Amino acid sequence: MEEWKMAFEQTQKEKVMESLMAAQRQGQITEIKLRLQGKPDEAEKVWQENSRLSAEIDILIGQMMDEWLGNAERAIKGLAKVNTKLEAAVAEIKKQMNVAQNVVKIIGLLDDAVAIAKKVAAVL
């Protein structure tokens, strides 16, 4: 049996995102430290720089989501086709059961038809 991979590898984009967010976090920690040390002007500068980085991170998250949606659309369509085929397989088995039930019914009807034919023949 084939072994299915449990581990995963981060994509290049995920690695970049992780580094950007680590830098942003470091910036936030530096800003707070400066505020606690009573250096609000320096803290403000760091905050402003960090805001630009935050805007870039937001854009990248949005891009990752858009990219994912593009890939998912294809997969959703593929799975929808798979589901249609499965529905057909279920319907096929049900249909064969119905056919068998109908055959038995037809045999019963044949019996009636023969009885009627015999009556008609007797009259003639």
Next chain:
Amino acid sequence: MLAILGVAGCASISPAPFTALTTSLQELRDGADASLGVVHERTRDRYIAEAAAGDVAKVEGLLLTQPAGDPFGWASSDPPLFLKVARFRDGVYRLNSVLVAYAGLLGQLASPDLVRPEQFEQLARDLNGSLKNTVQALGVSAPADKEIAIFSTLSTAAFQAYLKNKQRSSLLKALNSNQPAIQEAADLGASAVRITATALRNEYNHSSAKHAAMIANPKLSDSGKQAALRDLIELDEKLIKEISALRILHQSYMALPAAHQELATGVADPKRGLPMVIELLENGRELYRLYEELSEDDKKKAAGVKS
């Protein structure tokens, strides 16, 4: 005939693993949607706070325009992240929904109800009755009732064996041929969870930094600082629970292809165990517990705010 009866006598397909798969995928769908609901709410709240603080570009981004020649479209000079999160959430839900539907259809194909023994017993009885009457009506030299009954039973058993075999082979064919599609969907699901975790952490970074800045404000009273610290701790505790839920979701998507593969080997050999299917089911239960806990926390917080 003996060969056919042999097939009819082979072990039935157990529907339990298929039901477990459907339940697990429903939990996955609900869990992913709940997490993205949280991300959507937080990105929207942050956007409102930033726009209200005087970020002109953010206000402009909210003024939607109509794209040329598209009476039903909308565009934004700089689409807000929360709108992208909403679209992403919808896409993730749709992907998970086709997976749930797929598992449900596998369940139908594996169901003993599809080829029910009672249906065949009835069929044999009906066939037996009809044949006896027809033979009599045709006036042919009638075979003994017992012989007609044996014929009815055997022919129905043969048909049952044929359908059961068809059911099993259709199921196996579906499981084997759809393995790559399930692998692809599971990879996408896992990737969606990692993107969700990134977006969630991003919102946490913003909120926690805001709380920490409040604590660093020298003008804030001691009780005010304590309240801000308490909020920061609650934020941390919440993130830890939310990230744990996402980790379980991620593990579940990673386990899905192996669980799907196990279903095929289980149909071919019912004696084999189903550890990955069980793992999926347990993950689903753990997710449910974590979300219940998070929802309880929210309720308590809301009640605290009201009082």
